Amino acid sequence: MDWKRFGFIALIIVVLFGTVVMIGQVKQPPVLIITSMLATTIAVATPLALGALSGVYCERAGVVNIGIEGMMLTSAFFGWLGAIYMYHIFKIPPSISIVLGVMFAILTGMLMALLHAALSITFKVDQIIGGTVINILAVGLTGFLNRQLFFGATSVFKGSVPSSPGVLPTIHVPLTEIFTSVCGTSASCLENLAAINRVFDQKPIAISAILLVFFSHYVLFNTRWGLRTRAVGEHPKAADTVGINVIKMRYANVLIGGMFAGLAGAYFTIESVPSFEPLLTNGRGFISLAAMIFGNWTPIGAWAASLVFGASQALLINMQIFRDVIPPQWSFLQESYIVGLTPYILTMFILTGIIGKTTPPAADGVPYEK
Amino acid sequence: MQEEKQSNSLIKQILQTISDNSLVPFLAILTAVVVGGVIIAFVGGNPILAYRGLIEGSFGSTKALSETAVWATPYIFAGLAVALAFKGGLFNIGAEGQLAVGAVASSLIGYALPEWLGYDLPAIIHLPLAVLFGVLMGGLWAAIVGWLKAYTGGHEVINTIMMNYIALNTTSFLLNGVMKDRSPTNVIARTPLIADSARIPPIFDGLRVHWGFILALLVAFGIWWLLNKTTVGFQIRTVGLNPDAAKYAGINVKRIIILTMALSGMLAGLAGTIEVTGLNYRHELGFSIGYGYDAIAIALLGKSHPLGVVLSAFLFAAMRNGATRMQFLTQMPVDLISMIQAFILLFVAADAIVRYIYRIKSKGERVVLTRGWGG
Numbered sequence: 001m002d003w004k005r006f007g008f009i010a011l012i013i014v015v016l017f018g019t020v021v022m023i024g025q026v027k028q029p030p031v032l033i034i035t036s037m038l039a040t041t042i043a044v045a046t047p048l049a050l051g052a053l054s055g056v057y058c059e060r061a062g063v064v065n066i067g068i069e070g071m072m073l074t075s076a077f078f079g080w081l082g083a084i085y086m087y088h089i090f091k092i093p094p095s096i097s098i099v100l101g102v103m104f105a106i107l108t109g110m111l112m113a114l115l116h117a118a119l120s121i122t123f124k125v126d127q128i129i130g131g132t133v134i135n136i137l138a139v140g141l142t143g144f145l146n147r148q149l150f151f152g153a154t155s156v157f158k159g160s161v162p163s164s165p166g167v168l169p170t171i172h173v174p175l176t177e178i179f180t181s182v183c184g185t186s187a188s189c190l191e192n193l194a195a196i197n198r199v200f201d202q203k204p205i206a207i208s209a210i211l212l213v214f215f216s217h218y219v220l221f222n223t224r225w226g227l228r229t230r231a232v233g234e235h236p237k238a239a240d241t242v243g244i245n246v247i248k249m250r251y252a253n254v255l256i257g258g259m260f261a262g263l264a265g266a267y268f269t270i271e272s273v274p275s276f277e278p279l280l281t282n283g284r285g286f287i288s289l290a291a292m293i294f295g296n297w298t299p300i301g302a303w304a305a306s307l308v309f310g311a312s313q314a315l316l317i318n319m320q321i322f323r324d325v326i327p328p329q330w331s332f333l334q335e336s337y338i339v340g341l342t343p344y345i346l347t348m349f350i351l352t353g354i355i356g357k358t359t360p361p362a363a364d365g366v367p368y369e370k
Numbered sequence: 371m372q373e374e375k376q377s378n379s380l381i382k383q384i385l386q387t388i389s390d391n392s393l394v395p396f397l398a399i400l401t402a403v404v405v406g407g408v409i410i411a412f413v414g415g416n417p418i419l420a421y422r423g424l425i426e427g428s429f430g431s432t433k434a435l436s437e438t439a440v441w442a443t444p445y446i447f448a449g450l451a452v453a454l455a456f457k458g459g460l461f462n463i464g465a466e467g468q469l470a471v472g473a474v475a476s477s478l479i480g481y482a483l484p485e486w487l488g489y490d491l492p493a494i495i496h497l498p499l500a501v502l503f504g505v506l507m508g509g510l511w512a513a514i515v516g517w518l519k520a521y522t523g524g525h526e527v528i529n530t531i532m533m534n535y536i537a538l539n540t541t542s543f544l545l546n547g548v549m550k551d552r553s554p555t556n557v558i559a560r561t562p563l564i565a566d567s568a569r570i571p572p573i574f575d576g577l578r579v580h581w582g583f584i585l586a587l588l589v590a591f592g593i594w595w596l597l598n599k600t601t602v603g604f605q606i607r608t609v610g611l612n613p614d615a616a617k618y619a620g621i622n623v624k625r626i627i628i629l630t631m632a633l634s635g636m637l638a639g640l641a642g643t644i645e646v647t648g649l650n651y652r653h654e655l656g657f658s659i660g661y662g663y664d665a666i667a668i669a670l671l672g673k674s675h676p677l678g679v680v681l682s683a684f685l686f687a688a689m690r691n692g693a694t695r696m697q698f699l700t701q702m703p704v705d706l707i708s709m710i711q712a713f714i715l716l717f718v719a720a721d722a723i724v725r726y727i728y729r730i731k732s733k734g735e736r737v738v739l740t741r742g743w744g745g
Contacts, residue, residue: 066527123722128461128527129670133712133719136663140708147703154414279659286531293528337543344532344539351524 005294008355009304012346013041016311023330024322035195037314042199045303045310046206046271047072047281050264051288052295052302053209053216054109054257059297060220061253062233063120064127064365067134068261069285071112075265077142079105080164080276081149087165089156094165101165102205102266109262110255112138117254121247124367135285143278164274171207173200205263205271212260216299229253233361236368246368261285283344290347296358305350312342384677391673397724398671398717399685406710410702420700427695428688434695436577440649441687442680444469446586447641448661449668449679450593451634456674457597458630459610464515464530465638466662467537468508472639473653474541476504477646478549480564496567501643508639509632511537516631520624526631534662545655559655570648582648587680589640594676606630638665660708667715686711 017037021030051068058065083101086092092100112134119130150157175197176190183189220226231239232249240246264284269276287309288302295301316339319326326333333339407417428438448465455462462468479500484490491499515533518524545559552562572580597603608616609626617623641661646653668686672678689711693704717724724730 119720123720125720125722129719132461132463132663132666133716136667136715137709137712139660139663140705140710140712144703144705144709147705148413151703152413153701283531283535286528290528290532335543337539337546340539341536344535347532348518348524348529351528352518352522353524354522 002356004356005296005301006304009308012308013311016315016342019333020315020318020322023326023333024318026325027322031192032195033318035199037311037318038199039201040314040317041307041310042202042210043206043272043310044313045306046209047264047267047284048288048291048306048309049209049213049303050205050260050267051285052292052306053212053299054260054264055289055292056216056220056295056297056299056302057229057253057257057260059292059364060233060361061229061250062236062361062363062366062368063117063250063254064131065113065116065254065257066128066131066286066289067112067116067138068131068257068264068288069281069283070131070135070138071109071116071258071261072265072268072285073135073138073142073279073281074112075105075108075262076268076280077146077265077276078108079262079266080269080274081145083165083270084162088162097165098168098270101270102168102263105266105270106259106262109258109260109265111258113254113258113261116258117251120367121250121254124369127365127367139279142276146276146278164269167274168203168205168271170201170203173197175200203271205267208263210303213299213303220299230361233363236363236366240368240370250368264288287343287347290350293358293360294350294355297360308346309343312346315342316340387675388677391675391678393730394721394724395671395673395678395682395718397728397730398721399714401717401724401727402710402713405713406706409709410700410706413702415700415702420696420702420706423696423699424689424692427692429692430695433577434691436574436579438684438687438691439579439583441691442683443580443583443586443648444641444645444661445664445668445683445687446590446680447637447644448665449672449683450590450676451637451641452665452669453672453674453676453679454593454597454606454637455630455634456669457610458606458626458634459613460516460519460627460630460634461527462512462530462631462634462638463527463662463666464512464533464537464635465641465665466658466660467530467534468511468635468638469642469661470537470541470653470658471511471642472504472508473642473646473658474544474549474561475507475639476500476568476643477561477564477653479503480568480646481562481652484565484567490565491567493567493569496565497570497647500564500568500647501640504643504646505636505639508642509636512635512638513628513632516628519631520627538658541653541658542655545653551652561652561654563651564646568647569651570644578649580648582644585644589637590676590680593637597676602626602629641665664711667711667718670715671718 017034020037021033024033051072054068054071055065079101082104083097086097086100087094116130116134119125119133120127149155150161151159176193179193180190183193220229228239228244228249231244232246236246268280288306291305291309292302294305295303316336319333319339320336323334403421407421410417410420428434448469451465451468452462483496483499511533515526515529518529519526542559545561549561551560570580570582572578573584597607605616605621605626608619608621609623609630613623642658645657650657664686668679668682671682689707693707696702697704
């Protein structure tokens with residue numbers, strides 16, 4: 001990850017934030033806009049960052065994973081479903097049901113990853129086709145069960161979707177409380193402090209995503225496990241010769257990747273909103289792959305890239321808030337369909353390699369044959 | 371005499387090809403049907419009744435047969451689109467977007483051209499214009515991805531998916547805005563009805579199956595001919611098998627990549643166009659959703675061979691069409707079909723699993739699409 005790349009990321013984020021500040025400043029002070037946008041950016045970048053991490057683990061070990069989208073979708077569904085079952089059928093308190101729901105989501109991601117691993121490592125199916133199978137299976141499975149389990153003749157819920165036990169709570173970081181003395185009695189200082197505090201008040205999955213980014217970076221580049229993973233992805237034959245079990249390493253990393261995709265799925269239905277709808281992942285699995293590529297297959301780079309997409313989503317949300325103060329010459333910003341194109345166009349732009357070529361692991365996508 | 375012999379051997383050849391290539395797909399379907407049956411039983415349904423409903427609903431009457439053909443028409447075009455790209459070593463996940471773009475483009479010509487000109491056009495000019503414009507726009511939509519692949523290396527898998535979302539957003543924008551049906555009772559994002567002169571007539575009175583179905587069969591034959599009997603087809607297949615070898619053989623690989631994507635997009639665009647001009651007479655938002663994945667499944671099940679694509683398109687069409695009857699008989703939701711189709715695809719893609727279950731030896735051929743990534 002070179003500086004040019006980080007510079008580009010910073011530039012795009014500044015442009016996106018600048019647009020909102022420019023339009024919204026008649027309604028809200030810039031500090032408030034910037035901090036609230038930062039908070040949104042970090043929150044909505046969560047599934048992208050986790051998805052990108054999932055991709056990094058798989059591809060560093062030499063398995064292309066285009067099925068992240070499908071893994072996220074199934075995990076979102078089963079995590080949510082698990083929480084509902086725990087709460088309504090087993091009468092477990094809501095807070096514990098929610099945590100169990102997250103566990104179900106991670107487990108689901110792992111099981112889907114196991115299927116992908118079996119297809120691509122053991123059966124040596126073309127990995128892009130294998131990933132597509134995962135995606136299609138996810139759409140079919142969640143669509144069918146979402147109807148059958150609630151509206152089917154034998155449904156325990158008898159034709160209605162019960163309310164989910166809720167979403168994960170926001171964790172308050174007591175910055176305001178700690179730094180109150182710095183401000184003294186200045187009211188504007190206190191206000192700014194409260195605004196900045198909002199950036200850090202995130203939900204558990206968002207916080208763990210950031211921690212996992214740095215943890216993964218350390219694991220991949222500073223531990224024996226990481227070295228072996230990369231060896232298997234770059235030159236499996238050489239790795240095999242020095243006694244590394246290529247098949248085992250690949251399976252392990254794809255399963256870890258599945259857990260990350262599962263956590264990303266939990267974000268949608270357990271952290272963001274307490275409901276599920278078909279196709280709710282809406283291409284974010286694929287966008288996270290683009291983030292992974294732009295981040296040059298490194299966790300920190302991928303995270304930085306997913307912040308760009310988070311910022312473009314924050315732009316979309318804010319354009320709705322400031323809809324009535326958009327000046328006439330910027331009227332196209334009123335159209336959510338047009339503003340909504342930003343992440344997709346950014347993805348395609350990034351993939352052109354204009355910002356600098358990236359190098360995938362040498363054995364990425366190649367099944368290992370002894 | 372000589373000719374008769376030749377045509378005889380041709381038929382033999384075709385039959386041989388079918389039996390060589392259809393064993394694994396057939397067993398994959400069989401396995402998926404069994405797995406699907408187990409799932410139906412597991413969620414409290416009657417598998418026999420469900421499958422009876424499927425068959426009755428899709429082949430049980432003249433009307434059912436006609437409806438199956440109606441469903442099969444866009445499936446054949448879209449399946450061919452993905453299959454052609456596969457032959458050229460490209461994975462087009464964007465059939466859905468190209469289809470939507472084609473449908474929007476031809477409905478625009480269909481309803482707006484007479485208004486712009488101020489007089490009605492004869493069908494012999496209006497219909498071809500509407501179809502051609504849809505086809506061209508679909509082709510252009512995909513060609514962008516082809517160009518990006520050829521000149522920047524941006525991977526077509528992610529780019530076609532991004533283009534799907536761009537197409538969906540853009541069509542939402544158009545169908546909720548300038549192209550929206552302004553009739554007072556309408557609240558849906560859809561275009562006005564196209565003029566009579568831009569409509570494909572039905573083949574039989576009282577049945578919905580239209581000449582677009584015959585066109586689909588002709589186009590399937592045309593694609594087979596293109597791939598196997600022309601220089602361009604040979605170049606497409608060579609680039610698909612080994613781009614490096616193609617380059618050394620003097621083929622302009624970049625041009626062929628763009629051409630393959632454009633042709634693929636044109637076929638997908640045709641799927642959307644024919645649905646507008648032959649069946650719905652307008653484009654409605656959300657109609658295109660799901661076609662992209664179905665098209666991939668159809669192309670893989672048909673082993674990217676045009677004849678295989680036609681047959682698998684029929685199977686998928688029959689399942690979609692029979693689903694309503696199945697739901698009526700067993701109260702199983704229509705979504706069950708998507709799941710059975712996903713299992714078919716799973717077993718076809720991972721033919722190693724099928725070969726393992728039924729102990730069939732592999733011939734050692736393998737589809738290779740994963741060749742480097744982005745950047």
